[in-house]
Amino acid sequence: MAKRLRPVTAEFLAEAPNRLVSTARLRAEPGAVFAELTDDASTWPLWFREVRSAGYTGPPPYGVGAGRAVTLRGGARFVESVVAWEEPSxxxxxxxxxxxxxxxxxxxxxxxxxxLLTPAAGGGTELRFTIAVDAAPAVRAVLLPARPGVARSLRRAAARLDARCGVRAD
Incomplete structure (x- = not known):
């Protein structure tokens, strides 16, 4: 059964009692990576294998306020709303x-x-992915041991994301 969560702003990312931060380097430029992340949520399972399905819940154009529905492998489901949409410039x-x-x-x-997609020195993108959570102690006890798996999953997803952006690993 779905439970409604407390609404938070982007500032919650710095204030959250529990944070998982993972990084990856992509060869694709930030604009190409941003487009893959945002243009068509239904493509996420093609590069982020832990995502079973994803999609926007309303019509384009998408931006702040857009809704998304995401299901992960294992059955976790999320209804999300976009709170920051800052294209590279x-x-x-x-x-x-x-x-x-x-x-x-x-x-x-x-x-x-x-x-967060930052232009990398020499080209490409430095990606920092942050999960910020306020949860009961039992959930927090699972988050810390999950860090290495989340980091590994992000690195694998970043390689597939690069390929979707037209960049192949050597």
Whole structure:
């Protein structure tokens, strides 16, 4: 059964009592990566294998306020809303942030995720992915041991994301 979570802003990413931060380097430029992240949510399972299905819940154009529905392998479901949609400009970073409005994951009170894309020295993108959660102690006890798996999953997803952007690993 889905539970409604406490609404949070992008500032929650810095304030959350529990954070998982993972990084990856992509060869694709931030604009190409941002487009893959935001243009068509239904493509996420093609590059992020833990995502079973994803999609926007309303018609384009998408941006702040857009809704998304996501199901992960294992059955976790999320209804999300976009709270920051900052496309890259003038060589600066890009940012895509969404919060979870509803989930069937027990013990969670608030949840947000951020994809921060920074131009890398020499070309490409430095990706920092943050999961910020306020949850019951039982959930927090699972988050710490999950860090290595989340980092590994992100690195694998980043390689597939690069390929979708037309960049192949050597």
């Amino acid at each position: 003038d060589g600066g970073p890009a940012r895509f942030v969404y919060r979870v409005e509803e989930t069937n994951v027990p013990g969670v009170r608030a949840w947000a995720e951020e994809w």
